[in-house]
Amino acid sequence: MKTNRVLWTVLTVLIVTSLMISACGSSATPEPAPAATTAPVATEAPAAPAATEAPAAQPAQPAEAMMGPDGRASYAGLDMDLTGHTIRMANIGGSPYETMYDQIKLFEEKTGAKVETVFLGDGFQIDRYLKENYAAGTVDFDVAWNHTSFMSQYAPFVEDLNQYFTPEELAAFSAPIIKAATIDGALQLIPR
Numbered sequence: 001m002k003t004n005r006v007l008w009t010v011l012t013v014l015i016v017t018s019l020m021i022s023a024c025g026s027s028a029t030p031e032p033a034p035a036a037t038t039a040p041v042a043t044e045a046p047a048a049p050a051a052t053e054a055p056a057a058q059p060a061q062p063a064e065a066m067m068g069p070d071g072r073a074s075y076a077g078l079d080m081d082l083t084g085h086t087i088r089m090a091n092i093g094g095s096p097y098e099t100m101y102d103q104i105k106l107f108e109e110k111t112g113a114k115v116e117t118v119f120l121g122d123g124f125q126i127d128r129y130l131k132e133n134y135a136a137g138t139v140d141f142d143v144a145w146n147h148t149s150f151m152s153q154y155a156p157f158v159e160d161l162n163q164y165f166t167p168e169e170l171a172a173f174s175a176p177i178i179k180a181a182t183i184d185g186a187l188q189l190i191p192r
Helices: 003-029 039-053 060-065 095-111 124-138 150-158 175-180
Strands: 086-092 114-121
Touching: 086 124, 095 114, 114 124, 124 150
Parallel strands: 086 114
Antiparallel strands: none
């Protein structure tokens, strides 16, 4: 059970980090090409398939972005050997999240873990899926997408994530966002 919690936390950190890196990458692209407002979208779309079609080329770029100045993994768990572990995930679906899915492949390559998606749906569908599974006691996932508008109903089922982060790591996020993701002092989710 503790291993699943650690794996859940590692995957959450990787997903959030990947989304932040993706956001940084797409905002850097429009600056050199201000006239081509559609170019960043076109640039982002090929970047995601490149990770699927050419795993050797694409992981090098995110891997460098995920490395600290000392050459070590700068995000929790990316340097862990999780070979033989499967992380089951209930996740939000849709095109805005495709970059995150490609980053999951990188996570698998870096850690040896396998990520299995047990549910993929829009925000309301996944909310219903989580409610049904928590109520029936049939939770079949280790990590799940969540939103601040839904999270209070899940508080009894979600582990406090504060124990997995230092204050310095949490400082990378906006303080009001961290506050919104916290219930009774317990960090319920990591913002994307």
